[in-house]
Amino acid sequence: MTVFPIGHYMGERHPESLHYVRVGLEHQTMTTDEFGVWVLSHQDSPQWSVEDVVRLASQAELPNAPESVERLLSAGLLAQATTPVDFTRAYRLYPLQVGLGNTPENPDEYAVGLPDQEPAVLSATAYELWQWSALAPTLWHTCEIRAKVSENPAEDEAAGVLADLRPILANSCGYLDVRR
Structure with missing residues (x-):
């Protein structure tokens, strides 16, 4: 399944060092490691999958990449296109x-x-x-x-x-x- 990053990046905020992304009308936060995984999900590859993101995150020595992906999926910051039709109906x-x-x-x-x-x-x-x-x-x-x-x-x-x-x-x- 192809994975896509969701949301508009709003920057890092201190002193907590959290990265903010707006999805819809809500702000979501990411740790620095989760942000690294989210950035890697932007790759220009037609069939970019969760496995590709995890592999690249591991190569970049981002700790806990599989857990970061799961958290980003559950928070709606990553989305998998199970079918192209369903995905295109859900996002803009x-x-x-x-x-x-x-x-x-x-x-x-x-x-x-x-x-x-x-x-x-x-x-x-x-x-x-x-x-x-x-x-x-x-x-x-x-x-x-x-x-x-x-x-x-x-x-x-x-x-x-x-x-x-x-x-x-x-x-x-x-x-x-x-x-x-």
């Missing part, structure tokens, strides 16, 4: 960063980022997902729109939406949140 994407457009040399690649930094480069479909995400109440809405354009069932579009999420999340171009 919020955009971050600035759209920088494409170039005549690479018309199917779009830059997102900040003008003075190296931008993330997204495919045309990932860019469309990012660009319109603030208007979509759920990721499922995007699947329905894609289905109208492609004439495929919306259920068939869900896996593509999840694949397009990866570079957006990995490059901090957006974050996943629960539907409202």
Whole structure:
């Protein structure tokens, strides 16, 4: 099962050294080790699983990685996409960063980022997902729109939406949140 990070990172607060993430209208806290695991869940890999996160956390010498993953799953800071359709109905994407457009040399690649930094480069479909995400109440809405354009069932579009999420999340171009 593919795992995704959930929530908008709000920073570390002292003196308790807890990391805050907003999920919906609530703040959740993470220890430094849990935060490390949460960051590792942002990898740009189409089938990124809990096992991949635990393996990478162990390589990074983060203690208690399996327990951290379990705590983050139970707190709603990580979510597993048991089926693409159920996942897209439960979550929405919020955009971050600035759209920088494409170039005549690479018309199917779009830059997102900040003008003075190296931008993330997204495919045309990932860019469309990012660009319109603030208007979509759920990721499922995007699947329905894609289905109208492609004439495929919306259920068939869900896996593509999840694949397009990866570079957006990995490059901090957006974050996943629960539907409202």
